[in-house]
Amino acid sequence: MRDNAERPSDDVGILGELVGYRLKRAYSAFLTDFARALAGTQMRQALFGILALVAGDPGAKQGEIGRRLGIKRANMVALVNELSERRLVERRAANGDRRALALYLTPEGEAMLELCRARIAKQEQKMLAPFSPAERRMLVDLLTRLAP
Amino acid sequence: MRDNAERPSDDVGILGELVGYRLKRAYSAFLTDFARALAGTQMRQALFGILALVAGDPGAKQGEIGRRLGIKRANMVALVNELSERRLVERRAANGDRRALALYLTPEGEAMLELCRARIAKQEQKMLAPFSPAERRMLVDLLTRLAP
């Protein structure tokens, strides 16, 4: 069926000079490759982000993890439910605050995180192959200044 | 209610060094400001993109516009319906191919495009204020090489 839009074509008129549009295109290309890299793991952006942050701060509260990732409280619930049902993350009562839930990785969660990390690192290498080390640093630096 | 996630905080552990994550953050920041800039116009990313491309290539076919923007045929329908119902865009029979529809801006469409362009240009100036002209060029160049 040769469907639309896998690779948008070049002529996008005035849009091409807008940083916002260039960001959309670049992010979209990364997302596509991200999904490909994680094929078969049933993992997605948001799930990976949560695993990565919990690994770096075991026992962090669910809301705090969401805050750092820019995910709203209401949207964290289903995501952590999913990770919890898959036994990648555990919710335990937080000490000192009976409202809060502290998050921990299970051994399976650690393993999944490592698998994803390896695949994502490989994907980034591939996407950034045309860039020199100085250019990569520049890119990360500019993006970080745009949105810390 | 001091809700979550308007401004994600800094400590995102290993994510912070991933280009994919930096792109997501930067794009997300741009999107938020984009929506703010276009408040009251009932315009969105995709609608603006279509207007901009049709303006630069009047009579282009609906599918071709979608192809250039990375929007699938199936998803173009509702978008062009919306623009058409709002009298910003007209669908006419394409000459030489009775399957295809050629798109044209109405005068209202032209005016709306100009309004959006002005607001978006202002927004980009604001977002890029901390960057030197050389840095802005570098950013656009790197992003374009990442996803032409």
Next chain:
DNA sequence: TATTGTTATACTCTATAACTATA
């Protein structure tokens, strides 16, 4: 056979409002 526009459908991410139980 392939392509154009279309319908129907589903998934992901994001957003808001309101509830509960704690603080």
Next chain:
DNA sequence: TATAGTTATAGAGTATAACAATA
């Protein structure tokens, strides 16, 4: 009063499959 987690719901973008009309 405010916060943590939750539920319900909705909008927007993106994806696939299948159909009719046309090429």
